Amino acid sequence: MEIIKATSTKIKDVDFENLSFGAIFTDHLFECDFINGEWQTPTIKPYAPFLVDPSLKVFHYGQAIFEGMKGYKDENNDIWLFRPEENFKRFNKSAERMAMPEVPEEVYMNGLVELLRIDRDWLQKGKNHSMYIRPFMIGTGTGVIANPSNNYKFMIIMSPVKSYYAGEVKVIIAEHFSRAANGGIGYAKAAGNYAGQFYPTNLANKEGFQQIIWTDDATHTKLEEAGTMNVFFRINNTLITAPVSERILDGVTRKSLLDLAKRNGMDVEIRSVLVDELVEAAKNGSLQEIFGAGTAAVISPISGFSYKDTYYELPKNENPWSLQLKEELTNIQHKVSEDHFGWTFKV
Structure with missing residues (x-):
């Protein structure tokens, strides 16, 4: 896995007591590309926009799947995930249905764990806090012929959140x-x-x-x-x-x-x-x-x-x-x- 650390952090500008759900993201993201039938070297790098071709398959034929999961930090500052294997299995079940390649378990889990370790300071202690984690995959092949993409991008982004209260x-x-x-x-x-x-x-x-x-x-x-x-x-x-x-x-x-x-x-x-x-x-x-x-x-x-x-x-x-x-x-x-x-x- 290639790791490129951010040169600065946004964390000092975050009010962790007043968070809009899923609106603020941590300093880093994880990505791994599937190109011509093979998964490439996984990478953790600074969170940032990226350029794409207007003819990406995801835009025209909707090949996009995701998961939603959370991380927690206990009073000993240890980080925990809740049933991540269930999210992993369901992710690949979604991938199969959408004619997308399955993500290898070591890519999914190692990327998830390492990303949490690198951005661990973004996860606050206490029952009011957690880290919302969004693994997702999109078709990145180009062209507007109606067939499955040949290239894909698997990514994980993370957002610190507070307890979610929807009211009545x-x-x-x-x-x-x-x-x-x-x-x-x-x-x-x-x-x-x-x-x-x-x-x-x-x-x-x-x-x-x-x-x-x-x-x-x-x-x-x-x-x-x-x-x-x-x-x-x-x-x-x-x-x-x-x-x-x-x-x-x-x-x-x-x-x-x-x-x-x-x-x-x-x-x-x-x-x-x-x-x-x-x-x-x-x-x-x-x-x-x-x-x-x-x-x-x-x-x-x-x-x-x-x-x-x-x-x-x-x-x-x-x-x-x-x-x-x-x-x-x-x-x-x-x-x-x-x-x-x-x-x-x-x-």
């Missing part, structure tokens, strides 16, 4: 738009998946809702994801979430929360949840909680939902499962509590 989240259940379809790329973290959500989400925002709960493309009767997160429903004392599929992302936070809930003796069901079931549960009082789960916010509680122009407010629970699970998970991530699952990885 009201959602609308999708009756027309879909996030993904069978046979499509919904299970991949492809950039285009997220671009397709912006328009219907903007429409929801104009109606006073922060996010959408997506429904299946064929019937719009099955609840699938909330915004860019997996979604959980607590009906009576059972925690329910949809199974992963071609349409639903295999979230690392999702699977971790399921394991924590089972360890706590909570009743868990992995099955499709029908819109009619949710509406009926809201009407009869058995619907206790809805929350989204993902890397950025960990858990985002939902205060109510709208369907067919009727709004349903959720009850205010004194001890919601969502906050209990979030506390347990973040304690493991920050090494405040014992990691019984072996999820944490020391850098």
